[in-house]
Amino acid sequence: MAKKKKESVLQPHYTFDTPWERLMEDKTFVKVFLSDVLENYILQQRWYGGKSSKLKYIELQEYFRIQQNEEVYYGLLLEVNFEEAFYQHYFLPIAFVSDESFAEKERILPLDIKEQEGFIIDALNLEAFRKLVFERIMTAVPNDTTKVRYHKSHTFGATEYRSSKFMGLEQSNTSIIINDAYVMKFFRRIYSDTNPDYEMSRFLSENKGYKNTPSYQGSINVIDADNVNITIALMQELVPNQGDAWDYMLKELKTVFRNLEVKHIRIDQLPETQIFSSLGINDVPPRIIDWAGLNIFLKIQTLARRTAEMHIALGSEFSDTAFTPTHFNGDYEVWLKNRLLYQFQNRLNIVENNMHRLEGLSLSLAKEFIDRKNKIRQRFVNFDWTKLKGERIRIHGDYHLGQVLVQGDDFYLLDFEGEPESTIRDRKVKQPPLKDVAGMFRSFHYAIYATIFNDGENYPQSQEELFKAGEVLYRYFIGLFLGSYVGLMQENNLNIGYIQERIFILKYCMLEKAVYELGYEMNSRPLWAVIPLEGIMGIINENN
Numbered sequence: 001m002a003k004k005k006k007e008s009v010l011q012p013h014y015t016f017d018t019p020w021e022r023l024m025e026d027k028t029f030v031k032v033f034l035s036d037v038l039e040n041y042i043l044q045q046r047w048y049g050g051k052s053s054k055l056k057y058i059e060l061q062e063y064f065r066i067q068q069n070e071e072v073y074y075g076l077l078l079e080v081n082f083e084e085a086f087y088q089h090y091f092l093p094i095a096f097v098s099d100e101s102f103a104e105k106e107r108i109l110p111l112d113i114k115e116q117e118g119f120i121i122d123a124l125n126l127e128a129f130r131k132l133v134f135e136r137i138m139t140a141v142p143n144d145t146t147k148v149r150y151h152k153s154h155t156f157g158a159t160e161y162r163s164s165k166f167m168g169l170e171q172s173n174t175s176i177i178i179n180d181a182y183v184m185k186f187f188r189r190i191y192s193d194t195n196p197d198y199e200m201s202r203f204l205s206e207n208k209g210y211k212n213t214p215s216y217q218g219s220i221n222v223i224d225a226d227n228v229n230i231t232i233a234l235m236q237e238l239v240p241n242q243g244d245a246w247d248y249m250l251k252e253l254k255t256v257f258r259n260l261e262v263k264h265i266r267i268d269q270l271p272e273t274q275i276f277s278s279l280g281i282n283d284v285p286p287r288i289i290d291w292a293g294l295n296i297f298l299k300i301q302t303l304a305r306r307t308a309e310m311h312i313a314l315g316s317e318f319s320d321t322a323f324t325p326t327h328f329n330g331d332y333e334v335w336l337k338n339r340l341l342y343q344f345q346n347r348l349n350i351v352e353n354n355m356h357r358l359e360g361l362s363l364s365l366a367k368e369f370i371d372r373k374n375k376i377r378q379r380f381v382n383f384d385w386t387k388l389k390g391e392r393i394r395i396h397g398d399y400h401l402g403q404v405l406v407q408g409d410d411f412y413l414l415d416f417e418g419e420p421e422s423t424i425r426d427r428k429v430k431q432p433p434l435k436d437v438a439g440m441f442r443s444f445h446y447a448i449y450a451t452i453f454n455d456g457e458n459y460p461q462s463q464e465e466l467f468k469a470g471e472v473l474y475r476y477f478i479g480l481f482l483g484s485y486v487g488l489m490q491e492n493n494l495n496i497g498y499i500q501e502r503i504f505i506l507k508y509c510m511l512e513k514a515v516y517e518l519g520y521e522m523n524s525r526p527l528w529a530v531i532p533l534e535g536i537m538g539i540i541n542e543n544n
């Protein structure tokens with residue numbers, strides 16, 4: 001029976017007679033651990049995605065053991081239930097340590113087991129655990145049929161474990177760097193299916209030899225009681241890099257906006273280009289190159305090529321039905337409209353309920369957004385699959401500058417987990433590849449507007465003038481991207497439709513993405529909501 005020993009302000013201290021090796025079989029322990037301990041612990045975790053809903057209770061969906069001789073760890077698959085929202089599943093590996101110096105800040109629970117004082121901690125804090133799982137992947141047998149399935153890629157050579165450390169970046173999962181050569185990402189939010197990040201990474205590296213993503217090295221999947229395959233870890237090579245493309249773009253844009261003054265640029269005389277026209281570098285007028293510099297445009301072209309190559313790899317499968325290309329049809333249309341109308345209504349509610357938190361430009365754009373709700377809704381309803389001839393394929397799904405690593409003059413594409421708000425099934429639905437392109441265009445727009453909103457005071461021009469310059473630049477970015485992307489896709493026979501179809505899909509998906517972003521920003525950083533609001537109204541107010 002559980003006895004509370006000393007009560008500290010922060011955590012209760014329990015004592016149990018069941019040894020650690022059998023502790024998960026002790027129903028009293030499990031009950032106390034889930035309700036008294038984890039309910040508080042999980043709320044503090046960076047990776048916990050349920051913070052905006054009220055937690056009701058946590059259940060242990062399942063657990064498994066990772067064991068080597070005396071060393072025993074438990075992998076917990078937790079089901080978090082909410083007052084109103086849909087339940088979520090999380091993965092938490094735990095270890096028992098008696099050494100006081102371990103994970104002082106990260107410990108989950110102090111407890112005595114059979115007179116031995118110690119702590120339950122998240123096992124990822126423990127080097128012995130990290131070494132064990134790395135070695136399990138290294139020694140994985142082909143066609144593992146056990147409950148915890150380790151997989152090793154043929155590209156992963158035999159190597160000894162030397163060291164490991166937390167990646168230590170802001171992220172929604174937890175990544176560990178091993179031997180300064182591999183990144184092992186432990187998924188925290190898990191789903192009753194293989195994770196698309198694992199599926200896509202393995203497909204791109206092993207089946208298609210796609211080079212501009214970290215190469216797949218191995219994975220861990222758990223087979224649950226219903227025989228469903230749940231991905232809990234993905235191991236890839238570590239790509240040496242100079243940061244992500246979002247930070248890179250912000251840095252470049254600072255210089256570009258500063259150049260307006262330094263180079264005495266007359267914004268009203270900047271030559272414009274029509275949105276969505278396909279451009280080569282020679283189509284960019286010298287005055288634009290003088291202003292922004294050639295480098296940024298060359299980088300956009302490289303990113304476009306890497307994006308097209310990713311789509312060509314994803315769209316070139318003929319046997320594995322999870323990846324074979326398909327066409328638009330009535331089922332897709334119904335699915336899409338339902339999803340987007342529901343999402344739009346959700347955003348409308350969020351904005352209407354939070355008007356008091358907005359001011360200035362955000363507030364006026366939010367009012368316009370509400371006033372024009374029927375027009376926006378109409379745009380989503382205007383999807384007619386019979387007019388679309390292009391192909392649908394598996395896509396990245398959450399493609400933006402933050403998912404791209406910069407390495408010298410090149411780019412590596414990461415994080416194929418898909419849009420966090422979508423269900424795991426929805427993330428695997430085949431989509432027009434231009435949806436990713438639209439995501440990237442939204443990201444260009446974000447970077448330009450983030451620069452104006454966050455650094456605007458450092459430039460002598462009015463906000464109106466900066467918007468004008470930003471819009472001119474944005475159109476060249478889009479044009480150059482399309483110039484490289486479309487050509488390469490067509491050379492490789494991936495059908496993305498005729499020009500009118502491409503423009504329709506791009507506009508449709510950009511509106512979809514901006515509406516998605518509005519919810520993301522209102523929930524996580526409301527000051528940024530002005531950026532998607534500006535984007536939505538820009539798209540809606542265009543004449544065509």
Ligand SMILES: Nc1ncnc2c1ncn2[C@@H]1O[C@H](COP(=O)(O)OP(=O)(O)O)[C@@H](O)[C@H]1O
Nearest residue numbers: 169171172173174183214236237238239414415
């Ligand atoms: N293979 C890798 N090589 C180098 N850096 C990586 C690698 N994988 C991830 N990163 C870094 O970790 C960050 C988070 O990775 P990501 O896969 O997006 O994690 P999460 O799904 O938790 O958000 C990336 O933005 C990148 O900076």
Ligand SMILES: O=P(O)(O)O[C@H]1O[C@H](CO)[C@@H](O[C@H]2O[C@H](CO)[C@@H](O)[C@H](O)[C@H]2O)[C@H](O)[C@H]1O
Nearest residue numbers: 246398400401402419420439442443446517520
């Ligand atoms: O955390 P994820 O990478 O899965 O993506 C989520 O967070 C992103 C922000 O970090 C968010 O992206 C939005 O902001 C970016 C700038 O911070 C911008 O480049 C993107 O275009 C914009 O969508 C993303 O939408 C969200 O899913």
